Amino acid sequence: MDLEQVLACLTDGARQVLQADAATVCLLDEGGAHLTVAAVSGLPAALLRVGAGSPRPYMVEHSPLNGEALTGQPVIVADTRADPRAANVPGDYRSVLCVPLMHEDDPVGTLHVYAAVPQRFDEEDAVLLMSLAGLGAVAIAAIRLVLSLSKQLTAMKALEASKAHFIHVATHELRSPVAVAQSLMRGVLKGYAGELADEQAELFNRINRRLNFLESLINDLLDLAAGKAPELAEEEGPVLLNASVGRAMLFLQPRAEEKGLDMTLQSHRDRLIVWGTEDGLDRIFVNLMSNAVKYTPSGGAITVSVRRVEGQAQVEVTDTGIGIPEEAFSHMFEEFYRAPNAKAMDEVGTGLGLAIVKDLVDRYSGHIEVESKVGQGSTFTVTFPTLVGW
Amino acid sequence: MPKILAIEDDPDMLLALRMSLEANGYEMVAATTAREGLRKVKEVEPDLIILDVMLETTTAGFQASLQLRNPDPESEYAAYRHIPILMLTAIHTTTSLRLGPNEAYLPVDDFVDKPVDPDVLLEKVRTLIERSY
Numbered sequence: 001m002d003l004e005q006v007l008a009c010l011t012d013g014a015r016q017v018l019q020a021d022a023a024t025v026c027l028l029d030e031g032g033a034h035l036t037v038a039a040v041s042g043l044p045a046a047l048l049r050v051g052a053g054s055p056r057p058y059m060v061e062h063s064p065l066n067g068e069a070l071t072g073q074p075v076i077v078a079d080t081r082a083d084p085r086a087a088n089v090p091g092d093y094r095s096v097l098c099v100p101l102m103h104e105d106d107p108v109g110t111l112h113v114y115a116a117v118p119q120r121f122d123e124e125d126a127v128l129l130m131s132l133a134g135l136g137a138v139a140i141a142a143i144r145l146v147l148s149l150s151k152q153l154t155a156m157k158a159l160e161a162s163k164a165h166f167i168h169v170a171t172h173e174l175r176s177p178v179a180v181a182q183s184l185m186r187g188v189l190k191g192y193a194g195e196l197a198d199e200q201a202e203l204f205n206r207i208n209r210r211l212n213f214l215e216s217l218i219n220d221l222l223d224l225a226a227g228k229a230p231e232l233a234e235e236e237g238p239v240l241l242n243a244s245v246g247r248a249m250l251f252l253q254p255r256a257e258e259k260g261l262d263m264t265l266q267s268h269r270d271r272l273i274v275w276g277t278e279d280g281l282d283r284i285f286v287n288l289m290s291n292a293v294k295y296t297p298s299g300g301a302i303t304v305s306v307r308r309v310e311g312q313a314q315v316e317v318t319d320t321g322i323g324i325p326e327e328a329f330s331h332m333f334e335e336f337y338r339a340p341n342a343k344a345m346d347e348v349g350t351g352l353g354l355a356i357v358k359d360l361v362d363r364y365s366g367h368i369e370v371e372s373k374v375g376q377g378s379t380f381t382v383t384f385p386t387l388v389g390w
Numbered sequence: 391m392p393k394i395l396a397i398e399d400d401p402d403m404l405l406a407l408r409m410s411l412e413a414n415g416y417e418m419v420a421a422t423t424a425r426e427g428l429r430k431v432k433e434v435e436p437d438l439i440i441l442d443v444m445l446e447t448t449t450a451g452f453q454a455s456l457q458l459r460n461p462d463p464e465s466e467y468a469a470y471r472h473i474p475i476l477m478l479t480a481i482h483t484t485t486s487l488r489l490g491p492n493e494a495y496l497p498v499d500d501f502v503d504k505p506v507d508p509d510v511l512l513e514k515v516r517t518l519i520e521r522s523y
């Protein structure tokens with residue numbers, strides 16, 4: 001329901017309840033100095049300049065009737081011809097009852113009812129109209145709040161989208177020169193531009209490591225930006241979770257073997273369909289499994305399990321790695337945060353991997369939990385609602 | 391000496407490719423636009439084409455591969471359709487898991503990711519040239 005509908009209900013209702021000939025609502029502007037006729041019932045709209053263009057606001061001080069009502073009291077005019085306060089009453093109405101629309105002790109406007117005969121309204125009518133006006137004022141305040149919130153929300157969304165778009169363009173522009181520099185550097189390190197002295201090789205290796213770090217930072221930023229700009233992301237839909245976990249497994253298993261880790265997959269035979277995008281789900285599991293590989297010393301084990309738990313799809317990545325210290329628990333999903341023991345072990349991490357995971361899991365209405373003990377290992381559990389009937 | 395045509399608009403990337411290829415017994419010819427590349431295919435008759443995706447437009451590389459692999463026997467590139475194409479891509483970890491050459495989608499023989507790793511590049515070049523003989 002919008003404001004116009006609420007005001008129409010209010011004027012129609014007031015007319016019916018008090019069996020009046022006409023009713024109007026005037027709303028106060030933010031400064032409290034001007035009133036505007038916002039709705040009429042039973043009156044020719046033209047009389048109040050409603051409908052033909054926007055109604056003109058008028059000064060509260062030029063309307064003694066409204067001025068008095070806005071102090072919080074009902075005003076009864078027994079006969080407009082004998083009451084100087086009724087100078088501006090429209091048409092030929094003889095009786096007027098005017099009450100304030102109060103919300104939490106502040107007036108937001110006035111509600112008027114009119115009758116063609118004099119002496120039409122009494123104190124009882126005033127009490128009745130006051131209570132109706134009270135309800136009306138609450139409804140007006142509620143709708144105004146919703147309007148202002150939705151305006152703020154739209155502005156925030158636009159800001160978020162333009163920020164994400166900027167990051168996306170900027171990272172694309174950054175990736176290209178870094179990739180070229182890396183390609184050149186790798187050729188040089190292979191000795192294809194002439195043999196390198198030991199010291200030169202050592203220096204070029206350092207440069208190469210920094211370039212590799214820059215590359216992973218840019219890629220992570222790009223993922224984060226893509227996740228946060230809905231228009232840049234692949235369209236969401238039903239996705240086969242088992243396949244996504246399988247692909248991530250295929251990708252990481254060679255690295256695990258290289259490092260001497262025992263990496264196993266225990267997969268549910270059911271097809272678990274969840275809501276998301278293939279890229280997004282792949283990213284979640286690649287990130288979780290590559291963390292497990294990265295932070296588990298050789299000889300350790302990584303177990304990935306996929307199962308259905310209480311109608312939900314659950315993926316667990318368990319490692320026997322270095323673990324996450326307690327002080328890192330509240331920060332680990334923050335962008336650029338890295339736990340001290342992770343930093344000490346590997347200089348290449350960007351601190352964006354888990355922020356990306358969290359962002360994506362939230363987008364797909366999932367849930368992530370972590371259990372960990374320093375020196376013993378970590379378990380990341382991701383749960384998604386499953387889709388039935390796909 | 392096998393000849394390789396590299397169609398790539400970044401001169402430094404061309405230098406990186408040239409460094410690895412020439413050090414390993416290949417001759418490299420460069421083109422910096424798809425249009426120049428297509429012309430040089432006829433001139434040079436290379437044993438392999440390395441093709442970037444983004445050239446004078448964001449999809450010029452794709453367009454060039456479609457022209458080179460046009461199945462029409464009357465196509466002006468019909469005589470060069472057998473030349474293997476290695477496409478340079480800038481798609482990182484996650485997405486490359488699922489992206490493979492596909493006749494219907496993209497008529498190229500293999501991909502090599504940017505940044506280019508010389509070992510990966512040379513292995514793919516060697517395999518594709520051997521296969522085409």
